[in-house]
Amino acid sequence: MNKIINVLLALAISLPAFAEMVNTNETGGLDSLRKEEVSTEPQAEYMKQDQEGPAMGRDFVDMPPLIPHSVDRYQVDKNANSCLRCHSMKNADKWGATKIAVSHYKNRDGQQLADVAPNRYFCLICHVPQKDAKPLKENTFEPVESLKKH
Numbered sequence: 001m002n003k004i005i006n007v008l009l010a011l012a013i014s015l016p017a018f019a020e021m022v023n024t025n026e027t028g029g030l031d032s033l034r035k036e037e038v039s040t041e042p043q044a045e046y047m048k049q050d051q052e053g054p055a056m057g058r059d060f061v062d063m064p065p066l067i068p069h070s071v072d073r074y075q076v077d078k079n080a081n082s083c084l085r086c087h088s089m090k091n092a093d094k095w096g097a098t099k100i101a102v103s104h105y106k107n108r109d110g111q112q113l114a115d116v117a118p119n120r121y122f123c124l125i126c127h128v129p130q131k132d133a134k135p136l137k138e139n140t141f142e143p144v145e146s147l148k149k150h
């Protein structure tokens with residue numbers, strides 16, 4: 001009986017230490033002196049100020065919206081998609097990010113999937129960061145009246 005109590009006691013003492021170990025690992029070994037949670041991602045507010053002004057909007061129906069924030073260091077490969085950390089249906093509210101379009105959950109045969117369709121996985125094929133730069137080639141394209149920004 002004593003033995004069991006000893007084992008339980010040892011567990012009770014070591015569990016919080018174990019939990020702390022796991023936590024510190026998640027932040028790459030960083031620990032806050034004030035014992036606050038150490039954020040490993042930039043805050044959404046920061047991202048909003050990060051760019052060339054507010055989102056530029058769309059020039060034609062079905063245009064993939066331009067990205068109004070920096071995409072440096074965001075990993076998108078077969079192992080991870082860091083865009084989904086903020087833009088997935090599940091996480092978007094938390095980050096104040098736009099939810100990815102429902103169209104992104106349909107495969108090319110129009111079937112509704114439970115997760116992002118494989119043909120939408122590599123976001124940067126269609127979405128590019130916005131830039132108020134001089135066009136490399138002259139372009140006389142005019143958006144339809146209903147999409148014009150006045």
Ligand code: HEC
Pocket residue numbers: 041042043044047048054055064065066067068069071074076082083084085086087095096097098123124127
């Ligand atoms: C840390 C969170 C975060 C990550 C990671 C992130 N975004 Fe965003 N994204 C945001 C927020 C917040 C906004 C809204 C900014 C605004 O409204 O000014 C946004 C806006 C956008 C928009 C514009 C949507 C619209 O309707 O105008 C696109 C497109 C976009 N992001 C694509 C991406 C892509 C592609 C990646 C990965 C390369 C990515 N984002 C990674 C937070 C994030």
Ligand code: HEC
Pocket residue numbers: 062063064065081083084087098099100101102103104116119120121122123124125126127
């Ligand atoms: C094959 C091209 C393509 C790929 C790949 C793609 N998108 Fe899109 N995306 C679009 C188009 C086109 C629209 C606008 C039309 C629509 O809503 O379907 C859009 C819309 C969006 C919007 C705006 C939704 C809204 O309600 O305003 C967000 C945010 C977004 N995409 C994020 C992403 C993220 C994150 C990824 C990667 C996981 C991604 N997209 C991959 C083409 C693409």
